[in-house]
Structure formats: structure tokens, C-alpha cells
Amino acid sequence: MIKQVPLEELNMRMERFRTVMSQYNPGWEMAVIFSKINMYYFTGTMQEGMLLIPRDDEAVLWVRRSYERAEDESLFPLIRPMGSYRDAVGSYKNLPDTIYLETYFVPLAMFQRFQKYFPFKNVKPLDMIIAKLRSLKSNYELEKIKRAGEVHRRVLEERVPEILEEGMSEAELATRLFSVMVEEGHQGISRFSMFDTEMAVGNICFGESSIYPTYFNGPGGCYGLSPAVPLLGSRERRLKKGDLVFIDMGCGVDGYHTDKTMTYMFGSSLPDEAVEEHKKCVDIQNKIASMLKPGAIPACIYKDIMDSLDEKFLENFMGFGKRRVKFLGHGIGLQVDEMPVIAEGFNEPLKEGMVLALEPKKGIEKVGMVGIENTFIVTGQGGKCITGDNPGLIPLY
Known part of the structure; x- marks a missing residue:
């Protein structure tokens, strides 16, 4: 039997994330989460993919593998399949210059593959914000x-x-x-x-x-x-x-x-x-x-x-x-x-x-x-x- 993280729990975590991000980084426009542990914290599933969080739009869990499992396990509102980052980028117009991500976790080669399709100019760390939330x-x-x-x-x-x-x-x-x-x-x-x-x-x-x-x-x-x-x-x-x-x-x-x-x-x-x-x-x-x-x-x-x-x-x-x-x-x-x-x-x-x-x-x-x-x-x-x-x-x- 699948043990799902309650939707109200996931909603509360995302709301806290947006509040704390706006407190510490008032001008933020978009954040992305790649690590499976943080992905689980926000969505209730850990898959190969990314969680994209725009400031003024709904967060989307993009899943490379396994979309079917993510659908079974997670009550997160928006889960979409992707074969590569190319499939996801078409859903976003006017990308901001700066992205916030887990700089302690993301390897350079992984970021370069991401940046090929999401051409952000600047990167700022997300790690301490999430650490504060999870504490x-x-x-x-x-x-x-x-x-x-x-x-x-x-x-x-x-x-x-x-x-x-x-x-x-x-x-x-x-x-x-x-x-x-x-x-x-x-x-x-x-x-x-x-x-x-x-x-x-x-x-x-x-x-x-x-x-x-x-x-x-x-x-x-x-x-x-x-x-x-x-x-x-x-x-x-x-x-x-x-x-x-x-x-x-x-x-x-x-x-x-x-x-x-x-x-x-x-x-x-x-x-x-x-x-x-x-x-x-x-x-x-x-x-x-x-x-x-x-x-x-x-x-x-x-x-x-x-x-x-x-x-x-x-x-x-x-x-x-x-x-x-x-x-x-x-x-x-x-x-x-x-x-x-x-x-x-x-x-x-x-x-x-x-x-x-x-x-x-x-x-x-x-x-x-x-x-x-x-x-x-x-x-x-x-x-x-x-x-x-x-x-x-x-x-x-």
C-alpha cells in the first residue's frame, strides 16, 4: 500500500517556501530543485527529474523517470512527463536571468545540460533556504x-x-x-x-x-x-x-x-x-x-x-x-x-x-x-x- 504525503502537508511546505524565499530574496522569480530528498520533501515522491517553482505561477514536477510511479505516489497538483529538458522549457516564456538552485548538490555537468535549454545567466544558492524550512x-x-x-x-x-x-x-x-x-x-x-x-x-x-x-x-x-x-x-x-x-x-x-x-x-x-x-x-x-x-x-x-x-x-x-x-x-x-x-x-x-x-x-x-x-x-x-x-x-x- 502506497503511503502518500497528505496534500495539505505538501501545500503547507510550498507556501512556507514561497514566504521564506520572498523574505530572504525579495526579487526571486524562479527556483529549481533536482535532488531527490528535496523533491520528496515538496512533492512526496523522488524521481529523476526536476521541480520548477516560478514565483508567480504554479510549481510543476517534471519527471523523466518514472512518471507513472510519480503519479501513483504523489498528491502534488501538477506532475508532467518529460524526455529531456527540451520538453519542459516550451512551457515557460520570458525566463528570468537568475535561477535559484541547490548549489551544494548539482554537479557542473548536470547544470550545463540544464542550461542548454534553460539559458539562465546567473545562479544563486537555494540550499540554506531549504535547510531552514526542513529544520x-x-x-x-x-x-x-x-x-x-x-x-x-x-x-x-x-x-x-x-x-x-x-x-x-x-x-x-x-x-x-x-x-x-x-x-x-x-x-x-x-x-x-x-x-x-x-x-x-x-x-x-x-x-x-x-x-x-x-x-x-x-x-x-x-x-x-x-x-x-x-x-x-x-x-x-x-x-x-x-x-x-x-x-x-x-x-x-x-x-x-x-x-x-x-x-x-x-x-x-x-x-x-x-x-x-x-x-x-x-x-x-x-x-x-x-x-x-x-x-x-x-x-x-x-x-x-x-x-x-x-x-x-x-x-x-x-x-x-x-x-x-x-x-x-x-x-x-x-x-x-x-x-x-x-x-x-x-x-x-x-x-x-x-x-x-x-x-x-x-x-x-x-x-x-x-x-x-x-x-x-x-x-x-x-x-x-x-x-x-x-x-x-x-x-x-
Whole structure:
């Protein structure tokens, strides 16, 4: 059965887009969306094609493939087929000089093919406008995110302890975990705005592999399968008594994600220092969560937290060695890494209905990455956690 995004939801998003565009770019005349994620946000389907939005006319979803599927899936008012951009351009007279598009996403060659038929002279970015729109979730979106959060909680807090067994490899845990996630309701993929990044599972690590360097912009690490596939987990690294187990993964339902990290102590407790540093990370998460109220400034939250931490604790906080990240949390929705970010430079106030993942973590030599991550909704009473309240380092011995 096809799950269609309600027409009133799509209309509301387009109306908000036009309002915000006119606020930040008063002279805009036309915008175009190519990315499948943003196309889904505005139309309820993700196809090969483009969404053209004139300022003073109705938006049209032009579909190369598959028009039939778009018609089945989407309640968007105007969907038309096209074989190439040539088929679409005839519907527009007196094209403006300037087009707004997703400059973070559209490759130069793709734009040149588009410009061959739509000869715009100037290009301006659309990315931050859409990021602002998507950062504030509707009730429809919040329900999807809450469902993802419940799947996440159930799997990482209840089912993983049943899966872990001595001698299994990281890769084996990853494949078993993926099966369980999908069984529980996960959509099977986690999407990121970071260029060229999608994941089926996440960082699945035993011990020191969780602090191994990766290209991924997060505090944790992962050996992965090989240099060609630095994902899932190693086939060689096997679980043994005394290991820290570190699982950092997204969970999605109908496109919408939550993010969660859970840790486990397998066979015996970790060193006292590691346990204490983990508890500090949990305390930091809870403190940040209490600050997630409408009007709070993300950059101020970041500064308040970082200024409160002593120099010794800051060593290897939010990473390990030279590979450390400069944020404490991030927005989440149709992609795992959205706005706003709890980091310097993010000065727009939080609004009720925004959703953020908080992930204070700390690398410990010869142990791995301790800490926690959960997903929270901004409310007047502070952040409401929707991915569970287990503090992590679950003892399995």
C-alpha cells in the first residue's frame, strides 16, 4: 500500500517556501530543485527529474523517470512527463536571468545540460533556504520521527544484547543488526547531506576500532571492511571478553530519521576511568537537552558546555587524537545531518518542533569511544528524548 504525503502537508511546505524565499530574496522569480530528498520533501515522491517553482505561477514536477510511479505516489497538483529538458522549457516564456538552485548538490555537468535549454545567466544558492524550512518539523513529520525513535530504542536497548556473542566479527554483528532493524521497521538506509554519503547500518565497532580514523564527520571511528569500503565493520576484529561494543547508527521510517549511539560492556566491566568518562558524557547530554528550548541559541549552548569542561576532559573529547569534531549535536530529519547544529556560528534561535541529535563522546586509548547519542524534540520544557533513556555501557556479563 502506497503511503502518500497528505496534500495539505505538501501545500503547507510550498507556501512556507514561497514566504521564506520572498523574505530572504525579495526579487526571486524562479527556483529549481533536482535532488531527490528535496523533491520528496515538496512533492512526496523522488524521481529523476526536476521541480520548477516560478514565483508567480504554479510549481510543476517534471519527471523523466518514472512518471507513472510519480503519479501513483504523489498528491502534488501538477506532475508532467518529460524526455529531456527540451520538453519542459516550451512551457515557460520570458525566463528570468537568475535561477535559484541547490548549489551544494548539482554537479557542473548536470547544470550545463540544464542550461542548454534553460539559458539562465546567473545562479544563486537555494540550499540554506531549504535547510531552514526542513529544520522545523510539522506534526506529520514529528510522528514519523517518533516512530523511528521507538524502533531505535527497541533495537539498541533491548535486542542487541540478545545478538552479541563471543567470537562474532564486527561485520557479522552489522549484518545481523541490519536484519533486526528492518524487521522492527527501519527503512533499510540512512541518508546524509554530506556529499556522497549513505549508510545501510552505521559504525559497528569493538574496542579500539571505534577510535580509528575515518572520513566521516563524527567523533567515532570504524575500521570497516576495507579501504574501498570503510563501512559496516571488520571481518577480522572479533568480539572478546572485556571489549567495549560501540554502535552508532541512524534509523529511518518513511524517510525520517533518528540518530542513536549505544555502548555495551561485554564479558566484564571497563576500566574505572572509562566508566567515569562515559558518565560525564551522559551528564553533558542531559545538560544540553535541558537547554533545548525555543529561543535558545545553538552557538551559546555550545560555548556554555565547552567552557564548563576542564582541560583534561577536553583531551580526546568529541573524537580521538587529531581527529575531533567541533559540534555537540545536529539537526535530523529526512537526512541524518541537518540544521541546526550545536556549534559555533549557528546563531539563529531554536524553535519548538525542531529535532536534534546530541552526541557527547570521548575517545579513550586502548578502550575505544565512550559516550552516548540520542534524538530530542525541542519543547518549552527542554529537549524531549524520543530514542530511549538507557545511559549506555550496558553490562553483558
